[in-house]
Amino acid sequence: MTVKLSNLSTIILIVVITSSLLLHITVVKSLGTASTIALTYSTPTACGIVAGEPTQRIQCYQNGRSISMQPNISFEAISGGLNFLCGLRSGGLAILCWDTADITTQFSSLQPKRIYYSNTVRLTDLTVGDVQVCAREVSSGMVKCWRGVARRRSSFPSPGVDLRFSTIASGSGFTCGILMNSSRVHCWGNNDVGTEIERQFSNLTMLNLVAGESHACGLTRGGIFGL
Helix, strand or coil: CCCCCCCCHHHHHHHCCCCCCCCCCCCCCCCCCCCCCEEECCCCCCEEECCCCCCEEEEEEECCCCEEEECCCCEEEEEEEEEEEEEEEECCCEEEEEEECCCEEEEEECCCCEECCCCCCEEEEEEECCCEEEEEEECCCCCEEECCCCCCCCCCCCCCCCCCCCEEECCCEEEEEECCCCEEEEECCCEEEEEEEEHHHHCEEEEEEEEEECCCEEEECCCEEEE
């Protein structure tokens, strides 16, 4: 999702997090794509995966307060949506999500809802839209999607089980991915935005893809930037 920075305090909040914690620093492709830093934009909450500790836990800040995200376990990636945050556990065998609207002045920690768990099937490419959560199976490239844990809930479809993806990204009500067998963009979701994005990318073979609120951008295999 595209981040709407409504005021200077939001920008300062991000700076405070990156300077006060030793975080894993990677390129943040978009808010709807997995990284080690994430924002939820309806409830202005900024989170990061803490480095330099035995447990690479999630630490969040909201309205100048430090928020403890339970449980205290290691995560490899996080992604934020409308007013919820999800994390992919280290090893890729579980996804936990937190409703950041539940943060109140009385509580400084959040308990998660587990939306995925497996003993064998590892996930990667965690991506959160405004209300949906999707991830890709490491071994097969098949994508699974769930509705988020935010108060604004809605069902969200998964793509066909015969489709295999090399990468995925989510926006507002849609998710798109690059197909393994053709490098073409395929989109799905609850609105017509994904359909239009897929149409505009129809003649391109893509190397990577990121999504915003109602758009997607990427680099073609020929090195041309497309949107």
